[in-house]
Amino acid sequence: MVYLDNNATTPLAPDIIRAMEKCLRENFGNPSSSHPFGAKAKKAVEHARQQVADLIGASPDEIIFTSGGTEANNMAILGTAKRHKSGHIVTSCIEHPAVLKPLKYLEQQGFTVTYLPVDKYGIVSADSLAQSLKKDTILITIMHSNNETGALQPIAEIGKIARERGTIFHTDAAQSVGKVPVNVKKLGADLLTIVSHKFYGPKGTGALYKRKDVEIGPILYGASHEKGLRPGTENVCSIAGVGKASELAGKELRDRVQNMKRLSKMLLDELHKHITGIKLNGHPSKRLPNTLNISFPHVAGYVLLEKLKNEIAASTGSACHEGRQTPSPVLKAMGLGDERALSSIRFSLGRGNTENQIRDATKAIIKAYKSL
Template identity: 55%
Template sequence: MTTPIYLDYNATTPIAPEVISVITQCLVEFGNPSSSHAYGRRANELVQLARAQVAQLITATPAEIIFTGCATESNNLAILGMARASVNKKHIITSAIEHPAVMQPCLQLQREGWDLTVLPVDANGLINLEVLASHIRPDTALISIMHSNNEIGTIQPISDIALIARARGVLLHVDAAQSIGKVKVDVKELGVDALTIAGHKFYAPKGVGALYVREGTPINPIMYGAGHERSLRPGTENVIAVAALGEAARLAAARLPEAEPYLKQLRDELLSRLQAGIPGIILNGHPEHRLPNTLNISFPDVSGRALLESAAGQIAASVGSACHSHGDAVSGVLAAIGASADRARGSVRLSVGISTTEDEIKQASQILTNSWKTMVSKHIR
């Protein structure tokens, strides 16, 4: 059996060889980083090195980096922690295309008595800045908007959103889980108060993430224990995973100048080849302001899920977020951009990575084209 071509890098990435090397080295480091003896100091050095590496990647200071177990935890800490730390405010704003790791904490606050505004997006997945500004109230505590969408790749104008939020005294949290390692993410240029990072989206292992919290930003813990991670994330740090995240951050910073144009080249070639072989294919998401590696397209007259199932032995991809249900229901993101039921049903997300080759792109486009033609000729929907 041949190995399928992997085109699902937005779901997760393989662990980089350099990161595996760091993990292997750290397996013998068993000290508790909070201990004052030699073993503890060595473990703490690894944690602090990783903190500096992650900070450098996003132009933060090491003290502004909090290590967590995943991006979902980071989002919960940011949204619940920042909202509950606000004084005399009970309103939050998010968008209609957020990941469940953002939407669900917002809905939890709503259950606790908060007012929640869910902003619509346009046909490309962008929020309207004027609409956002019009919904800010004197009691608005927090805005949480993703940097880039995990399904269609659309990148939001975060720096413009930050200017609006800052002028009105509102905190801004950004989920950048899909953006890190693919495009430049500079927290100073963006002007955000908190930003979420997911390790397994940029060649680190699963089960580790980070949260940037700008110095001076009010935030309460959502778990309680000892004073680890500025008392915001109690529990002994997972030294192995944290060190791996740091190495992945170092690699991402070094690779980004070459990685971004390379990913875009592969993505655009894949789209061009599919358009040449399949009339009526539709691009979902912004044609320009989207992640360089992400291609969400709707195949005409077929189910995207059925299409991928027919090519499952040769291609590994998905119809959307791996964190959503596996039924054939219409994606909430595609519904939010106004896609018809047929267009949404025919959608497929193809995401490339730094290990993807041009030859794989050629093969994948041919496989998908042939599968589509076979399904259409047999009237398989």
């Protein structure tokens, strides 16, 4: 079976498994304890903090470990809002629920939110964003890349606009870190979300980059861990895992990008040759190198995936409600009709995929499609 669902999660890399196993065996201490067992655990946490910082061009004291992307997004958004009694926030209509749901909550608390549209490629206009800013805008939160289409947003442009206006800028880079270069200084980000299991690290662990001079309030209350922003004894071995994943990404990133571009092009080209009328949803080049969101004419995506369930792991953006399929809100926001949106499948490649696997996957897709 060929795994092509790496935007959902990635398998733990062997080097990361070894690092975590070593930590589990040897590093049981509480990092807050003053004795040698605690000191050893704290050293492991701080080493991982440096590894994550190195990957994104940050300082280690700007990295806050969290339980994953949802917590990091909530910390960035709700933590910023806590510094204000009211205000205006700018986002896009294609954000992950871990961004949209906290914003909906803030609207109930009296904040106002502008949801920017996207173009046919699923990309936000930086000019439109600039025009949407108000005197009381306290936060801009725009994803770095979209989880369904891989669309890369103009984050550096937005970061420049935010800096000029003096507005805090958060970007959810859950899908980007470890897949494309991400440098917080070049992007102009004040807050940036990192998710370990999207780049071969463990689930249940992530981080928030917080620029040194940016202040946010806590959303959890307890002891003073993680600069008072994330109370609770640190998950030392998982943190060691995200550190090792970051180190590995830094070493492999150039090769990963080139390999993903080559293999995804191979998959798309072969499907184009054998299936008339397939459509790529998203930008032909301004997208993650591993992501292909493809609509198959006259066939529902979930039906095709069901046919392939023993050969390929992939996903659709549609949802099933009371036995009825509903199209992806992201694809609808791009202007796709229901039929095309419902016929889409996301293939997201990973570092473990090979040419032979892509050939096998392509043959299986073509055979399954033509049998329907």
